[in-house]
Amino acid sequence: LIMKDNSLRLVSPEQALKELGLNEHQLRFTCRVQLQDPHSDTDTLSRVYTHLKSVLKGYTIQHLPDGTVMVESIVVKVTASSEDPNTKVLLLSWSYQDEELGSFLSTLLRKGLPTGL
Amino acid sequence: VEEPPELLAPKPLLSGAVPLEPFLATLNKHGITEVKVEDTADGHILHLQAEDTLIQLDEDGTHIVCDNNEPLRATLRDLVLRFLQKL
Numbered sequence: 154l155i156m157k158d159n160s161l162r163l164v165s166p167e168q169a170l171k172e173l174g175l176n177e178h179q180l181r182f183t184c185r186v187q188l189q190d191p192h193s194d195t196d197t198l199s200r201v202y203t204h205l206k207s208v209l210k211g212y213t214i215q216h217l218p219d220g221t222v223m224v225e226s227i228v229v230k231v232t233a234s235s236e237d238p239n240t241k242v243l244l245l246s247w248s249y250q251d252e253e254l255g256s257f258l259s260t261l262l263r264k265g266l267p268t269g270l
Numbered sequence: 271v272e273e274p275p276e277l278l279a280p281k282p283l284l285s286g287a288v289p290l291e292p293f294l295a296t297l298n299k300h301g302i303t304e305v306k307v308e309d310t311a312d313g314h315i316l317h318l319q320a321e322d323t324l325i326q327l328d329e330d331g332t333h334i335v336c337d338n339n340e341p342l343r344a345t346l347r348d349l350v351l352r353f354l355q356k357l
Contacts, residue, residue: 167283169357170283175285175286177284177330178284178285178287179284179330180333180334182336184338185335185338212274249284250281263338
């Protein structure tokens with residue numbers, strides 16, 4: 154809600170920033186999470202997807218064809234660690250606006266995937 | 271952390287920029303002293319060597335890339351937020 158020229162208007166936060174002459178600052182985090190998982194990268198990502206689907210009810214979770222899983226706006230990718238084929242490195246990336254969920258996911262995935270997935 | 275967070279209203283937007291020298295001084299005060307600074311077209315990349323962490327500082331954004339070290343990430347987040355305004 155901004156007041157300008159003696160009138161009140163409801164605008165998006167981004168628009169409000171612009172009208173106030175301020176620049177938005179994007180704060181992003183990318184976290185590397187090591188995972189012991191002997192499956193292929195694609196299988197690991199599918200297992201991450203299944204795991205997150207079962208834990209996070211009510212969230213929008215997508216498995217995208219470009220090899221990423223998205224939870225709301227948080228991006229999860231799998232890269233193999235070069236030294237050890239059984240170790241995968243998950244990359245989680247989120248913005249400050251998704252801080253709670255990003256922090257939760259990084260802690261959750263650090264615990265590994267449940268057996269039997 | 272057993273329960274996922276509620277879907278909350280989004281966090282406030284951030285505004286401003288993180289100035290290099292004062293930020294380095296703040297890191298220093300928090301015991302992060304081995305920092306290699308590289309200039310880029312839009313800002314700087316800070317390599318926190320002991321922590322194996324990268325911080326990209328640009329005029330309109332900051333990107334923190336670290337291993338899954340939640341206490342360190344939270345500290346760096348809070349230090350960055352000191353220089354920004356919340357709206």
